[in-house]
Amino acid sequence: MKIRQVSVFIQNQPGRLLAILEVMEKESINLRALSISESGEFGIVRMIFPDADRGIEALRDAGFTARMDWIVSAEIPDVPGGLLNNVVKPLSEAGINLKYFYASTDATTNKTIVVLKADDLDKADQILTGK
Amino acid sequence: MIRDARYEQMSRGDLDKLQLERLKAMAAYVYDKSPFYQRAMKEKGVAPGDIQTLADITKLPFTSKLDFRDNYPFGLMAVSMDKVVRVHSSSGTTGKPVVAPYTQGDIDTWSDVMARTLATAGVTENDVLQNSYGYGLFTGGLGFHYGAERLGASVIPTGGGNTKRQILLLQDLGTSVITCTPSYSLILNETALDMGVDLRETKLRVGVFGAEPWSDQMRKDIESKMGISAINIYGLTEIIGPGVSTECPYQCGMHIAEDHFLAEIINPDTGKQLPYGEIGELVLTTLTKEAQPVLRFRTKDITSLNPEPCKCGRTHVRMSRITGRTDDMLVVKGVNVFPSQIESVLLDVEGVEPHYLIVVDRQQGFKSDYLEIWVEVSEDIFSDEMSKMEDLEDRLRSEMDSVLAISAKIKLVEPKTITRTEGKAKRVVDKSELPIL
Numbered sequence: 001m002k003i004r005q006v007s008v009f010i011q012n013q014p015g016r017l018l019a020i021l022e023v024m025e026k027e028s029i030n031l032r033a034l035s036i037s038e039s040g041e042f043g044i045v046r047m048i049f050p051d052a053d054r055g056i057e058a059l060r061d062a063g064f065t066a067r068m069d070w071i072v073s074a075e076i077p078d079v080p081g082g083l084l085n086n087v088v089k090p091l092s093e094a095g096i097n098l099k100y101f102y103a104s105t106d107a108t109t110n111k112t113i114v115v116l117k118a119d120d121l122d123k124a125d126q127i128l129t130g131k
Numbered sequence: 132m133i134r135d136a137r138y139e140q141m142s143r144g145d146l147d148k149l150q151l152e153r154l155k156a157m158a159a160y161v162y163d164k165s166p167f168y169q170r171a172m173k174e175k176g177v178a179p180g181d182i183q184t185l186a187d188i189t190k191l192p193f194t195s196k197l198d199f200r201d202n203y204p205f206g207l208m209a210v211s212m213d214k215v216v217r218v219h220s221s222s223g224t225t226g227k228p229v230v231a232p233y234t235q236g237d238i239d240t241w242s243d244v245m246a247r248t249l250a251t252a253g254v255t256e257n258d259v260l261q262n263s264y265g266y267g268l269f270t271g272g273l274g275f276h277y278g279a280e281r282l283g284a285s286v287i288p289t290g291g292g293n294t295k296r297q298i299l300l301l302q303d304l305g306t307s308v309i310t311c312t313p314s315y316s317l318i319l320n321e322t323a324l325d326m327g328v329d330l331r332e333t334k335l336r337v338g339v340f341g342a343e344p345w346s347d348q349m350r351k352d353i354e355s356k357m358g359i360s361a362i363n364i365y366g367l368t369e370i371i372g373p374g375v376s377t378e379c380p381y382q383c384g385m386h387i388a389e390d391h392f393l394a395e396i397i398n399p400d401t402g403k404q405l406p407y408g409e410i411g412e413l414v415l416t417t418l419t420k421e422a423q424p425v426l427r428f429r430t431k432d433i434t435s436l437n438p439e440p441c442k443c444g445r446t447h448v449r450m451s452r453i454t455g456r457t458d459d460m461l462v463v464k465g466v467n468v469f470p471s472q473i474e475s476v477l478l479d480v481e482g483v484e485p486h487y488l489i490v491v492d493r494q495q496g497f498k499s500d501y502l503e504i505w506v507e508v509s510e511d512i513f514s515d516e517m518s519k520m521e522d523l524e525d526r527l528r529s530e531m532d533s534v535l536a537i538s539a540k541i542k543l544v545e546p547k548t549i550t551r552t553e554g555k556a557k558r559v560v561d562k563s564e565l566p567i568l
Contacts, residue, residue, distance in 0.1 A: 007513070009508045009543070011545055037517045039517055039524075041542055042508075044516075046515060065509060065546050067510055067515060069515045117516070
């Protein structure tokens, strides 16, 4: 399924992630998933909200540089080989290159939610939805 | 057309001879007539007789803008007031204005160099010249006016402002040459378009622009929008006003009127004269001025000199477009760096906003072994993909390296990290003054 992700630019310094989370708390915005990539002096924080519009608005209002992108999310079983057989292998066989991905597991349902960005997003979505 | 072929096409040897002769006379004249220069020369231990070669000019004292201020209004003058026929003045936005008195002889010289400037720019007696430089204390208006009259062009003295009427006159009177600041030419063009007038379809063919810094990119823009040849000129109130140097239609540097002004390039740090071709501070000496002659005026403008005779046939040395002011100059690892160079690199990268900060480690005056450039990340250049952000960093770094000839560290920062100031932005900070993040 294609979903919207909000990314924020931060400097790689103590307190910056805190500042983002404080905005979320203040605005009572729930966070479904989060990942951080860092490169020396700066980082990119990627987030999935139940309501992406509200999330990005709150961050922009707080002065952050933020952007919205389409990515793909897929629900897979939390079993050995789950990621391999349900996501990585089918995409690899279709010649699709992953740009980044992150995941969160819900122990109560034994399901893992994977979100990812690929060079051919529509094709990746088709393949993962077909599974 | 070459107006003063005798002077403008003189061989380098004859020019040197002429300049030496005039420099000797000038040194004797100011020593005799200007108490300010007599004092300054005595302090430096130099007498007029010490000037035997052109290289001896380095024995003479410099004159700075501060000298004009400290001796405001007429402390540098070399004639009595009854010989003065006109006084101009700089705007004085940064303190007391610089006052420029002229004798009748000076007005004649100025008219000649301005007529030459216009002729060099490609203007002839058959042109209709609309002079949109401000008339009054500012040297631009009357300087161009007298020069254009001396050349024999038909002058329309519109001065600045009332832009709609300027467009009307430009059309109805068949203006072929416009003289104004480069930024006013863009206003003229916009107003013309609003009025439904395409300046490319008028008789306008040449623009002679100066009095403010502008870039080659802006020139191309003006030329294509207005359908003209846009000529860059240079001048200063302290020296004479406009008329010090101008481009010819080949647009390959501004020809300095070397029979009237002697140009040097110095290292602004040490004051040492630099050879032709090297970039440094322009220093000008008037060779024929009467009311307020100036020895070795430190212009604070950064340029270089090219003595190769030009394709147009003129032999006078050419100065390159002003690339910055010494006030802004930094020396990083022994290389001169100007904030304007850094800004131009940043602005060339799509989406990069002009919010930047230059961080140096200034333990020794303006010298630094360290250069870091902070660039605010706007939404236009932000990507959710790390590889794209790293590409941006790499691109900025390599563009910066090739323009500055030294390596700079690029630091991408969050918006509003760089303090906004009202008016002139503070672009250079020392490491010790960095905001705490």
